[in-house]
Amino acid sequence: MPVTRHLRDDPEYCEEYGYGLGAPDGILVLKYRSAGGLAFGDVRDDFLHQLYWSPDGVLAALYGSSTRFAGPGEAFWAMRAVSHDVRAGDRQTVYRIFLREVPPALDGLRAGSATVDDEAARLIETIARRGCDEAFALAARRRILDGLGAPSALTPAASANGGGLALAVARALAHDPADSTRLDEWAERLKVSVKTLQRDFVREFGMPYTRWRTRLRLRAARVLLNTHPVTKVAHRVGYASPSAFITAFTKEYGQTPGDYVANGLARLDGSRT
Template sequence: MSLTGHFPHRLLHGDVLVEEYAYRVGPPTGILVLRYPSAERATHFPEARDDHRHQLFWSPDGVLAVRRGGATTHLGPDQAFWAARGTTLEVTTWGAQPVVVACVREMPPQLVGVGAATVELSDSARAALTGLCRPGLPDDHAMDLKSVLLRGVTGPTRLESVGRGTGPAKQVAAAMLSDPADPTELTEWARRLHISLKTLQRDFVREYAMSWTHWRVRMRLQASTALLGRHSVTDVAHRVGWASPSAYVQAFRKEYGVTPGAWARES
């Protein structure tokens, strides 16, 4: 039985100081938890990752943006993103906010066969993740919290990869993910990338099977679902790039068949 508590190692991820909490990482039943404190800017987890462990990404205080191929999604503090080992994806915060990454070699039964998915986290699972980042935590207690965490992961919604290109549209999409309200128009993106507007327009259609305008509207609407219920509809509209809340409500109803308020009540 482990009677002594663990204290975090600290390491640099780029220029961000990361806290590392390791509990019995030798056996396959162990867990490694990385806590990225709030930085001055968005934290970016690129596609290259540790293929020896499954990973669960969670931010307790903000929205995470996840891209896999051409598919994108946003998730709030009640959700996390599951990535089985060998799965390539890109995770970005919206701004300066903490992120916790739990790394395990065990796959919960409810996630067997799931490569990349948005998952719901129960209250106890979120509390367990927070507890695993507490200095001085004994191994035995950590193993109990790990079990609570894995049991509290439910409702996987798969994120399928719908694009494999590496062209300019992908670069624009990656930038927009971390700031859906970015007002930059496609003409300016083309100028920054030193390509013609028509070339960038064609690449968007090739990569996402829709125009830039349609892609941006759908991305902003999907991003807004991670905020509904925690902020007013007016605030959400502004946070994802709509100057007019009424225009946002109209676009949301057209896409999802309900108003943002109704969506928040039903979620």
């Protein structure tokens, strides 16, 4: 039977779903939701591998001396005994999956981003719900592992109409939101027209490239603001000056980065009184 634990202490909660625990083919899923951002701290597990995935936001993963971001259709993978720190923004759902088996495509990857296909994403959400049958969940676990892949280099999509190009660019940008590559430069690398790439961005994300990049940068900023000064965050996500970052952030969210941090801390303080 699955082990399910619900902690709904506003402003954050964690739900626990375990299937076949103790066996090599078991799986444990923790589902987190927070109003004020999530930080898992300096984590190391010597017995279990971990996968972090968010369906509705950007994840920032710190390991070694680098900080990487996991964007659309991606997760962060850490093998057992690898120290890491994963963070998410406010009002964001994060699934933290514990495994004893390494997914086939991630064999040899100590830590880094991994792609998550649509079916694997759907199954992660399905098994992290009340009443999920254990036999179904264990079968779904195999499909989830098969749906994980190591990120590939940016390559032209095979689709004649340009489908998939925007997602390839989005994933590359998500790893480094400060990347200043222009749309025409991406199009040249992919050997397609600017018009084709722009059309695929609108089709895939409902907005043009520059708008999508701005939203990515600001969502990445929200992950970092609670633990980094505004000046550092501004440069880390691609703004030439803190003032340009503050202007863009305020336009998008209706409050300055400083107010955003203060309001988030106020929510957390209020939950403890």
